[in-house]
Amino acid sequence: MPEYKQFPLADTAEGLTEAEILDWKVKPGDEVQVNQIVVEVETAKAAVELPVPWAGVVTELLAEPGQTVEVGTPIMTIDVDPQGSAPSGGGATEQPAAPATNGVAQEPPSGSSAAPAPADDEMKPLVGYGSKNVVAKRRPRKLPNATFVASDATNATLGKSDATNATLGSSAPEYVPLAKPPVRKLAKELGVDLRQVIGSAEGGVITREDVQRAAEPETTATAAAPAHAPGARERRVPIKGVRKATAQAMVSSAFTAPHVTEFLTIDVTPMMEFRAKLKSSPAFAGVKLTPLAFAAKAVCLAVRRTPDVNAVWDDEANEIVFKDYVHLGIAAATPRGLVVPKVRDADALSLVELAQAIDELTTTARDGKTPPEAMLHGTFTITNVGVFGVDTGTPIINPGESAILALGAIRDMPWVVDGELAVRKVMQLSLSFDHRVVDGQQGSQFLADVGALLADPAQAITY
Structure with a gap:
């Protein structure tokens, strides 16, 4: 006989509580294999494709595209034994109704048992399954046309076969219209x-x-x-996904960490000339070498002299945690909103490797394919507002970090060189830092070091 299992929405990253269904890759009646991608969801971190842990036939999709579902809630029902060869088990998990005949829902035969819930080790190899224990919320079964249903309390008291009899012979019929949430x-x-x-x-x-x-x-x-009349000149968009997560993080940071922002205007003509020279060298052939890559390298070098900007305030432990590595966040604007994927151990990378990593990271982010784990555990962030033609700003620190650097647009401007006025490539930097961790002297020294490295890349050999 058929053996039904329900596929729950998994926690695909740390602490996620819900996700929006973006697109189903299967439909009722489709056969699926173990680890086959069946659905794409958008979490607070990114768009994620989820694989199914069993092979079988899809019998029902329990959520529509656009619907937000809590972690642990069943989103799909699968018949893992469509040929009816599976032995009867003693599990206590819910078994959906069998397909309707002549418009009347058929209950499973009396005495039949649903398949036991999958053990943790069955699902560990799959993407998106961790150690978090969640209890799936039972979703009301949808029955075609007019149907008589018994309460959950009745089912729990009577048992499966008795509950079936109570369902069919209930003296208090309730009509259940068939419609999705x-x-x-x-x-x-x-x-x-x-x-x-x-x-x-x-x-x-x-x-x-x-x-x-x-x-x-x-x-x-x-x-x-x-x-x-409804507001013809207004439109409302639900706050969810990346936008919701970004808003919560920014509010939390702004009202938790005492922000200080400092500004520095620098002549980056030498950097731009050095960039043009490097781009023509064989080592940088095919590499997208941007001012952002130079800024990333400068940050990694400057952190050595001012490790405080790479530390974090731990309220629970009443400690400041200094990190001897740089997981560099690069703020990227995407169609789904602002995301900040990380370049892991950026301080151990050469300029070529940094440029390649940043290019790959930002391209993946704009395509909405950044995995959630790639946006966790950053230590410092760079946001490049200059790509939008903006000179500077006062960036908000990402939670879990103590500083963020904003890069402004590079412009041709008058500048005094050796006592004479000249047209130079000029940009503005702004550094926001958590004043609980970073004092004014330390923040100023770090910003000055980054500026000096960008204004004269040759200084890098002194670090």
């Missing part, structure tokens, strides 16, 4: 009673179009009164 939400917003709507999809499922048609007379009447 976003459709129910729309119906609630439009004031539509789903019990009065006839579903047009297969199996009597109520669609958004069905709800909108049911609400059409009322909506039309409302639109005729301009005072009550």
